[in-house]
Amino acid sequence: MALPIGSFFLGPAAENADILESFMLEALRDHVFWRRNFHPEDAPSIRQSDRATPAFDDSLIRLRQELYSLLSRLKQGAPLFSPRYLAHMTSDVTMASLVGYFAAMLYNPNNVSGEASPVTTQLELDVGRQLGNLVGYGSDTWGHLASGGSVANLEALWAVRAVKYFPAAAWLVVNELGIEGPAVVLANGQEARLEQLTPWQLMNLRTSSILDLRDALAQDPEAAALLEACVIGSQGYLQFHRHFETAYGAPLPAPVMLVPGTKHYSWVKTANLLGLGQGQLLELPLDEAYRIDPAGLGEVLDDLSKRQVPVLALISVLGSTETGSVDALDRLLAVRAIAEGQGLHCYCHIDGAYGGYAAAMFRSPEGEWVDTGHSPELFASFKALEETDSITIDPHKLGYIPYPAGAVVFRDARIREFLSVSAPYVFHETPVTSPTTIGKYILEGSKPGAAAAAVWLSHRVLPLDTTGYGSLIGKSVECARALYEALSGFESRHGYRIVPLNAPDLNVVTFLALPPEACTGAELNRFNEALYKRFAIDIDRRVFSHEFVLSKTDLGINAYRPGLVARLGNEMVAALAPEGSVTVLRTTIMNPFSAEAMADGSFLARFLSEFEGAMTDLWPSLVSDVRQAVAD
């Protein structure tokens, strides 16, 4: 049975307004009468006579006036709900998530602790497990919501740093106490005693072995107490490295972080914030599809191995911000395995903030991986997720949930103990599988339980498999491919051309508009920038005047070179090189009704006609202005 997509959203023309209104009223009245049933014997706090005073009236008149002002201002908002909105990674949200958010917001639970949110904390833990299952992490997983992908990524790397430096801290403790250290597993699978390891080996233990090591040492109260003072979180970078060097007689090698050339700017923030330094980010080369080049990764790991520079984490992206590209994760993990043989271990974190939910395209209702024929490469990538260590996966992107709803999931729940602020190296009373308080194990403090209710309710009606989200997202991917086909080889009767710059792995298509005559790289960028402005949301322009809405991005020539050369040719890339980057139009097809609209050829025809009109309109005056300025 086909997914009744129309039943999940309010709809581009609010076709389901009656349904949403009835659910909202149900939630509101349900809450109202709950309040009235808590100690009904109490005298009313607001009497009818209070409500009949001029001050009360004035106050409500003011609220109504200001609300009207807000409502009219909001009308300048971006029309995310419309199939004509093809810009950013955002869209209409599910009715379930809207109603869920609203219903819970009336109770205003705070998921920092179970006591402030007995119900929604449980919902958040449910959602965390669901996301863990979605990516194949099994039952010992730990996942929770975050305000967004940036915070989720930061928290993950904060945890990774604590894990990665743990063996060196453990070495210090074992050395200082003069006790015998436990056996640990090196990157290459060999076993050794902790105290016999070199600094390089200490920075390259397998993640599971580090978690076991912590479990072993936590049993010894003396060691646990000393560890608490020794770990990098307590000592900080400077003192930790100094301490180790003094005790060991040789420095501990400082790690780098491997990120794809497609990296989101949150990775720059993360390296900066953690005190690692942005300079310690090592960008991995991309292939023609803007995915991490596995051979390039292999060369980088070889080189790091030789120079004994450890890796804090390998970040792979599923659904990059610029082109929605999905790294060939299976191939990257194969390269990682080779490096492990050479003694280099990489923790692998996935930035699936955007693309993570697309795993549902390959999950059967029974929880098995299933090749649904979308693309063998994509299937292989997602299937490899279960071998990674953690993932950022945002419900407020491809989960069609209102902001704020990011999420992070760790494969092994024990990792959260590394973030626990109070007595981090003592076993907690609560069984690790069912904490009742989330705040202790995360970066943030107060957080809306309403977000958990929104995600939970949406997952209940749209399962995280091929029958639910998988079908919804799959349609958007097909739709992006249709757009890609339509753009490919487009040429207007005046000689304007469109060149798509990526064949969509998911539902993002970027493209470049080419004028009918030879031009410089600078002119090309200005042309596409002008086109972007014609189709961009801007506070100074009436929203209803938009025919279509697009976004843009700038692709760095160096990072994106292989794909750009393949699509634009050497000559054009050489012309663009002095600009540093190429400005391209960018579309994200998230709206489920865009797909339906596109099935009807007239939608695409209208879009192409609008875009062609804009090209024809903008180029002549732009080029004459530019050339006149040069001539002057």
Add this chain to the structure above:
Amino acid sequence: MALPIGSFFLGPAAENADILESFMLEALRDHVFWRRNFHPEDAPSIRQSDRATPAFDDSLIRLRQELYSLLSRLKQGAPLFSPRYLAHMTSDVTMASLVGYFAAMLYNPNNVSGEASPVTTQLELDVGRQLGNLVGYGSDTWGHLASGGSVANLEALWAVRAVKYFPAAAWLVVNELGIEGPAVVLANGQEARLEQLTPWQLMNLRTSSILDLRDALAQDPEAAALLEACVIGSQGYLQFHRHFETAYGAPLPAPVMLVPGTKHYSWVKTANLLGLGQGQLLELPLDEAYRIDPAGLGEVLDDLSKRQVPVLALISVLGSTETGSVDALDRLLAVRAIAEGQGLHCYCHIDGAYGGYAAAMFRSPEGEWVDTGHSPELFASFKALEETDSITIDPHKLGYIPYPAGAVVFRDARIREFLSVSAPYVFHETPVTSPTTIGKYILEGSKPGAAAAAVWLSHRVLPLDTTGYGSLIGKSVECARALYEALSGFESRHGYRIVPLNAPDLNVVTFLALPPEACTGAELNRFNEALYKRFAIDIDRRVFSHEFVLSKTDLGINAYRPGLVARLGNEMVAALAPEGSVTVLRTTIMNPFSAEAMADGSFLARFLSEFEGAMTDLWPSLVSDVRQAVAD
């Protein structure tokens, strides 16, 4: 005219249900018809015939079923709306914020960029300015919303680190380029040329001088480019310190961070995350009122000065989590000024996550500080806010706004350039006073525009001065004082006593229940823990069975000693010392209707009678169990 408090909230018995419902419907329908007016010529995406299919019906039946399940689970939520809820720093929220959040959520704007949120980005910038004005920062301020106080605090300290290390980076650049450095202002007010400074002096420039220094160097493209590679955010701790030591021939002293003994655990996370290390947190001693002891701060600064250990930041708390205590900020700043004379400069960040909004108690509608007679000490503290450098101030606490709505405000807007990820040392085109994109300058990425609308609308109806929030919060403070008076000296006819442990600076009152007989510290803690459990929210207990809801906290004997000794006497504190901390009951009186209820003596009488009943009920069996166990 008295503030018509009843008009701002839904009310404990949802007395204003009709009003809220009408506003919600207005917002929903307004949005619905907006959608319908964007390209009305488009064919409907969801046809009536789609809506009349079995699949559509099944889907809605499922949503309704799951929604009912959610609604019934939510009923186990904490009754924050009730005057009987006296536990955590949370309460009912304003109707304005609920409606504002809901109205904007339908548009789902993302305040990461103006393009994704043309309207709500403006609202957020408005709110940031309003909060800046509230604390007296003037017109050159920079403030924005964050997911919560933890993230706000982290972002502030991230900025502070970049600022504090900037002069050393500038020294490296000036030295490497062999150019003449600008004149800078030392902690003691003297001027000197950058290249002549010692490492200690470089770590102790005045904040305004550092911002000027950056402005000066950014004018030189070569220096600006080199700076970008040199700053601590780029190099990271290890490489930065190594680089400086090599270039200067002497090490750069590593800073510590000064936090009150009352510090929130987010400070521990912050020090850990930033790579500073929790061990670099230096706890300042508290006085009898659990505020930072100014004399103690003086001694610490003296000692640091002598040892030439710089201070990353001095954190002062307005409204501590445990007792709501408000540091005597004016006195702390006087001590800071003395240290500046000795060459030690402290950046001062305020953790006003809880108490920041209470500044409205002392702000006239004209924006002047005004002594409203609440307490001369409190007034002096808040008035001193304008001399501090930044503040965390959460709308989702004393702003009565739903989660998530934290906020951070910096006095000098230029500081945000230190966080800008792209080309941080190049002047931006946008004038610094009106950025259109917030995401570039903050820790987070995607964030809900709805939160900005919620805060904005609430501020419109409840001004941030004595006529609005000031009056609301002022009442809650009076109410807490009334509770304090009622608890003080309470003794039941069976000899049970209650000792309040703090005279409320704001609206938090902690207290200890004492049994009628001598007991050990461990027994005392168990008794109060048992009482807490009797009054605590718990998923396994029916919410409607609660008479009153309380929370608890554990006060560390060492940090809180002066106040504990003053209230409990030396002997009892000595008995508690082996336990490390004393478990106390904690009430937060935020609900505006608690104040009204308390004006009627019967509310307090009921509370005391309930609490007395619990003491009488719990102690005998508890003590006999414990003593039996010891005897066995």
